[in-house]
Amino acid sequence: MTEPDWAPDDIDIDRPSASRIYDVWLGGSHNFEVDREIARQTELAWPDSIRYARANRAFLGRAVRFLAAQGIRQFLDIGSGIPTANNVHEVARRIDPDVRVVYVDIDPVAVAHSRAILRDDDRTAVLQADVRRPHDILDQVRRGALLDLDRPVALLLVALMHFIQDSDEPYESVTRLADSLPSGSYLVLTQGASGASPEADERVRELYRRTPTPLTPRNRAEIERFFTGFELVEPGLVNLPDWRPDPTVEVDDRFSGALIYAGVGRKP
Amino acid sequence: MTDAADGPGAASAGLDEIAQYWARLIARISYVPVRLDDLRQVLRGYAARLAGAGAGQVVARDVGAALVADGYTHTDAVQATIAALADRLPIGPAGVTDRAALLGGVAAGYARALRERTQSELESIIRAVLTARRSAEQARAASEARFEALFVSSASGICVVDLENRIVQANPALARMLDRPVAELDRRRLTGLSQPDHRAAVERALEDLHIRRRAHAELDAAFSRPDGGTVWLRLSLAPVRHDAMAHLVVTAQDDTERYHLQSALSHQALHDPLTNLPNRTLLLRRLDELAGGRQPDEHIGICYLDLDGFKTINDSFGHAAGDDVLRTVAGRLAECVAEPGWLAGRLGGDEFVIVAAAGTELDQLVRVAERVVSAVREPIPAAGHQLSVSVSIGVTDDRIPHSQPSDLMRAADIALYWAKAAGGDRYEIYDPNRHDAQALRSTLSSGLRSALQSGDFALRYQPIVRLADGVPIGAEVLLRWTHPEHGPIAPEIFIDLAEELGLIGQLGRWVLTRGCREAAGWYRELGDRAPFISVNLSARQLHDVGLADELLRTLDEVGLPAHQLQLELTESALLGPAQGPADALEALAEHGVRVAVDDFGTGYSNLAYLRRLPVRELKIAGSFIEGLAPGHPSTPADRQIVASVIALAHGLNLTVTAEGVETEEQAHLLRTMGCDHAQGWWFARPGDPEVINRMAGGRGGDQAGYSVDPVTTH
Numbered sequence: 001m002t003e004p005d006w007a008p009d010d011i012d013i014d015r016p017s018a019s020r021i022y023d024v025w026l027g028g029s030h031n032f033e034v035d036r037e038i039a040r041q042t043e044l045a046w047p048d049s050i051r052y053a054r055a056n057r058a059f060l061g062r063a064v065r066f067l068a069a070q071g072i073r074q075f076l077d078i079g080s081g082i083p084t085a086n087n088v089h090e091v092a093r094r095i096d097p098d099v100r101v102v103y104v105d106i107d108p109v110a111v112a113h114s115r116a117i118l119r120d121d122d123r124t125a126v127l128q129a130d131v132r133r134p135h136d137i138l139d140q141v142r143r144g145a146l147l148d149l150d151r152p153v154a155l156l157l158v159a160l161m162h163f164i165q166d167s168d169e170p171y172e173s174v175t176r177l178a179d180s181l182p183s184g185s186y187l188v189l190t191q192g193a194s195g196a197s198p199e200a201d202e203r204v205r206e207l208y209r210r211t212p213t214p215l216t217p218r219n220r221a222e223i224e225r226f227f228t229g230f231e232l233v234e235p236g237l238v239n240l241p242d243w244r245p246d247p248t249v250e251v252d253d254r255f256s257g258a259l260i261y262a263g264v265g266r267k268p
Numbered sequence: 269m270t271d272a273a274d275g276p277g278a279a280s281a282g283l284d285e286i287a288q289y290w291a292r293l294i295a296r297i298s299y300v301p302v303r304l305d306d307l308r309q310v311l312r313g314y315a316a317r318l319a320g321a322g323a324g325q326v327v328a329r330d331v332g333a334a335l336v337a338d339g340y341t342h343t344d345a346v347q348a349t350i351a352a353l354a355d356r357l358p359i360g361p362a363g364v365t366d367r368a369a370l371l372g373g374v375a376a377g378y379a380r381a382l383r384e385r386t387q388s389e390l391e392s393i394i395r396a397v398l399t400a401r402r403s404a405e406q407a408r409a410a411s412e413a414r415f416e417a418l419f420v421s422s423a424s425g426i427c428v429v430d431l432e433n434r435i436v437q438a439n440p441a442l443a444r445m446l447d448r449p450v451a452e453l454d455r456r457r458l459t460g461l462s463q464p465d466h467r468a469a470v471e472r473a474l475e476d477l478h479i480r481r482r483a484h485a486e487l488d489a490a491f492s493r494p495d496g497g498t499v500w501l502r503l504s505l506a507p508v509r510h511d512a513m514a515h516l517v518v519t520a521q522d523d524t525e526r527y528h529l530q531s532a533l534s535h536q537a538l539h540d541p542l543t544n545l546p547n548r549t550l551l552l553r554r555l556d557e558l559a560g561g562r563q564p565d566e567h568i569g570i571c572y573l574d575l576d577g578f579k580t581i582n583d584s585f586g587h588a589a590g591d592d593v594l595r596t597v598a599g600r601l602a603e604c605v606a607e608p609g610w611l612a613g614r615l616g617g618d619e620f621v622i623v624a625a626a627g628t629e630l631d632q633l634v635r636v637a638e639r640v641v642s643a644v645r646e647p648i649p650a651a652g653h654q655l656s657v658s659v660s661i662g663v664t665d666d667r668i669p670h671s672q673p674s675d676l677m678r679a680a681d682i683a684l685y686w687a688k689a690a691g692g693d694r695y696e697i698y699d700p701n702r703h704d705a706q707a708l709r710s711t712l713s714s715g716l717r718s719a720l721q722s723g724d725f726a727l728r729y730q731p732i733v734r735l736a737d738g739v740p741i742g743a744e745v746l747l748r749w750t751h752p753e754h755g756p757i758a759p760e761i762f763i764d765l766a767e768e769l770g771l772i773g774q775l776g777r778w779v780l781t782r783g784c785r786e787a788a789g790w791y792r793e794l795g796d797r798a799p800f801i802s803v804n805l806s807a808r809q810l811h812d813v814g815l816a817d818e819l820l821r822t823l824d825e826v827g828l829p830a831h832q833l834q835l836e837l838t839e840s841a842l843l844g845p846a847q848g849p850a851d852a853l854e855a856l857a858e859h860g861v862r863v864a865v866d867d868f869g870t871g872y873s874n875l876a877y878l879r880r881l882p883v884r885e886l887k888i889a890g891s892f893i894e895g896l897a898p899g900h901p902s903t904p905a906d907r908q909i910v911a912s913v914i915a916l917a918h919g920l921n922l923t924v925t926a927e928g929v930e931t932e933e934q935a936h937l938l939r940t941m942g943c944d945h946a947q948g949w950w951f952a953r954p955g956d957p958e959v960i961n962r963m964a965g966g967r968g969g970d971q972a973g974y975s976v977d978p979v980t981t982h
Contacts, residue, residue, distance in 0.1 A: 011397060011400050011401040011404050013397055020393075026299050026300075027299040027339075027341040027342055028389060029385070029386040029387075029389035029390050029393070030389050030390070030392065030393040030396075031393065032393075054299060054300075054301075057299075057300070057301070058301040061301055082393070084299075085299070085300045085339045086300055086301070108400035108401075108403065108404060109393065109396050109397050109400045110396075111400065112395075112396035112397070112399035112400040112403065113392060113393055113395075113396035115399075116392060116395060116396060116399065117392075246301075248303050248304070248305070249301045249302065249303050249304075250291075250292075250295035250296075250298070250301070250302055250303070250304045250307070251295070251298065251300075251301040251302070252295075252296050252297070252298070253301075
């Protein structure tokens with residue numbers, strides 16, 4: 001386990017956290033009243049919030065199954081949040097038990113919780129790191145030696161980049177991470193573009209300004225830019241539920257009005 | 269437990285139907301994606317257990333708990349379950365438990381499991397918070413330990429100051445720099461620790477950061493140590509923002525050595541290495557400052573100093589002695605100029621300048637000039653001798669508005685020139701109404717060269733009489749220059765000019781040749797009754813290598829016996845350690861040339877040369893004779909001096925000539941004291957050579973017949 005190098009942020013549970021709000025929508029109890037309050041307020045502005053959370057989770061499952069089927073055995077999941085059911089390693093191991101997963105999150109509580117749950121699993125690791133400091137992530141990954149960066153890796157940035165402001169150079173971060181991965185690696189990325197209405201969007205953004213990670217929606221072209229250097233696999237960049245839907249699976253994830261883009265790209 | 273799927277066909281078909289319906293309801297509210305077929309299988313199993321033979325409260329609660337364990341934690345899940353089972357669930361063969369009771373058991377089992385799950389998740393997240401907090405605290409403690417080590421062991425001085433610039437925390441390095449214990453720095457104002465001259469600058473820099481005008485600042489400032497010492501710190505300031513508190517962190521490097529080096533360098537650049545006085549650069553800078561900052565009615569005062577006859581000292585005693593003299597004069601000058609705001613420095617060579625403080629009155633300036641003149645007069649030990657040195661000073665306090673420092677220097681230089689022309693050892697005050705001596709000096713410089721050819725130079729002869737009977741026995745030759753425009757020029761001026769222009773050797777030879785030729789005429793006419801000719805010889809002439817040969821050749825050419833020539837040398841000229849002049853004098857004396865010491869008693873108290881050199885005569889300076897007048901304040905002392913000199917001379921078989929005899933009383937007194945010879949206005953003023961002829965021819969000491977040769981000075 002690696003501690004942050006210098007004075008860490010305070011652990012402030014009076015402040016809502018994006019990963020715990022997400023946990024509320026996924027039926028978890030790993031959350032506090034401040035988190036549930038933001039979740040409720042967000043649902044008032046956009047009643048399909050909970051369906052979006054399910055859609056995102058369902059997409060993650062489909063994408064991981066797809067990647068495992070492509071032969072990917074290493075996953076780097078940045079912004080992994082609070083572990084709930086169907087985590088990346090659980091989904092992937094149904095295909096190959098030897099899959100290795102490194103979870104990364106900036107939230108020290110999410111990291112501590114993940115570590116508690118994965119304590120006895122030597123093929124997973126949990127890092128506390130910030131996607132805005134990609135060199136630090138790569139350093140920690142290399143030091144941990146769980147992933148072999150000379151072999152293809154799936155880089156998962158699911159529901160993460162809309163928490164990174166433009167001034168924090170999100171494209172540079174993604175490029176640096178992608179540059180260190182070999183050919184045959186994949187990038188999985190989802191990000192919100194717009195909600196039910198401009199008013200609802202503004203309300204949700206306002207709510208998230210209370211968290212340490214305010215929202216920065218991006219349009220399709222901006223989101224596509226993250227895939228620079230990758231070839232998007234079919235069906236390209238689409239609304240979350242439309243990415244390779246599984247007709248055999250029942251999930252109520254048809255949110256209305258909003259555009260949340262999802263895509264998977266392969267590094268040639 | 270019996271699997272319900274093994275039951276009768278109708279019941280089995282019923283369970284399938286129930287599972288199908290139940291799964292559809294549950295899937296809609298599932299948080300997790302689920303395959304309907306899988307879900308249907310699972311739920312069919314639960315339905316079979318509830319319909320089975322062992323069904324009861326235990327089984328019902330198990331099923332409720334299983335739903336929670338499978339992840340169907342949405343509160344609607346229990347509603348969906350009851351909705352799916354309430355009308356359809358077959359009652360088992362035992363029939364002991366009715367449907368409502370079973371469903372109640374499922375609901376109770378579900379609720380309990382959900383509560384436990386919720387509590388457990390909440391516990392786990394709280395544990396995670398505590399773990400994260402502990403990790404953060406450990407990291408913070410590690411970070412603080414690192415910071416503490418950095419803070420304590422840093423070679424840089426570091427302190428944190430609050431909004432009032434009070435030191436909240438200081439490290440040992442800073443304490444060492446300021447030479448105070450760390451505890452003593454606590455709560456002290458940083459500004460208060462800095463030296464008064466630097467407080468404003470430190471305060472300003474801190475203020476700039478407090479009000480966020482700047483994000484970083486650097487400055488140099490001097491701080492006082494308790495022992496009175498000064499430490500120069502290079503400060504670097506940066507804000508530390510934590511919550512609402514606005515502190516500044518100040519790091520300090522001890523820059524004292526570099527500062528001292530720098531000030532030593534700038535001292536070197538602004539001071540004269542020989543005397544350690546301010547040099548020309550600093551003097552001129554000071555003048556510029558005064559000129560730039562003065563009030564309309566304020567004036568700047570300066571004194572321009574130049575040692576009299578300094579070249580002679582260098583020529584006679586060497587440059588080491590000259591340097592000793594300069595150092596001593598510099599020291600006395602510094603003592604005389606103790607007034608705050610005044611500056612005394614060396615301009616170069618033997619020239620010094622005193623710059624008065626702004627607003628100094630002329631009489632103050634004059635008092636300082638007087639002090640300096642008399643201080644320099646004190647004998648100066650140099651090269652094993654007690655040298656007698658004097659200084660001329662030009663004083664000016666310029667009231668001309670808008671005048672530049674260069675104008676001021678020129679004015680002082682002109683006044684200095686007047687002091688020189690008046691004989692030196694004095695000061696003169698610049699008077700713009702006196703005509704422009706500087707212009708005169710340059711006119712004279714150009715005129716001097718041609719004067720030798722054009723015959724503007726002339727010789728005058730002052731008889732030297734034997735006191736016993738008034739018979740002229742010799743004549744001192746005096747050089748006069750009458751400028752076509754400016755009239756008679758003082759010897760002090762044109763001798764200096766001739767030295768500057770390198771004409772002094774030529775002029776000296778001219779005087780010697782012309783004088784000897786004149787004396788040869790007297791000798792031809794009067795034979796042994798003819799007066800000898802007495803010629804002043806400068807130190808520089810004495811050091812000319814070919815002096816003896818050239819002189820003897822001249823004597824031969826003009827037909828003057830060597831004993832008819834007397835050379836007058838000042839004590840300073842005679843005193844040099846060099847052997848050359850002594851040999852030359854020895855050679856000349858062997859041929860019969862007389863050697864006289866001029867101005868005896870005004871120069872050096874070392875009398876050893878009298879033993880070493882072929883001196884025949886001592887001439888007592890007129891200043892002593894002046895004191896012989898009755899009622900003169902210095903009469904007793906001068907009388908004693910004159911008597912002593914006479915006794916000394918006679919004891920050494922030397923003759924004595926008194927110069928500057930102006931009254932009958934003086935002549936009488938000298939005669940009674942046994943003085944051999946005398947010259948002066950009482951006997952005769954310097955005149956044409958014919959006067960000597962007539963006098964020596966027997967007409968006695970009636971001065972009325974002699975032409976008067978007034979000397980005016982510029």
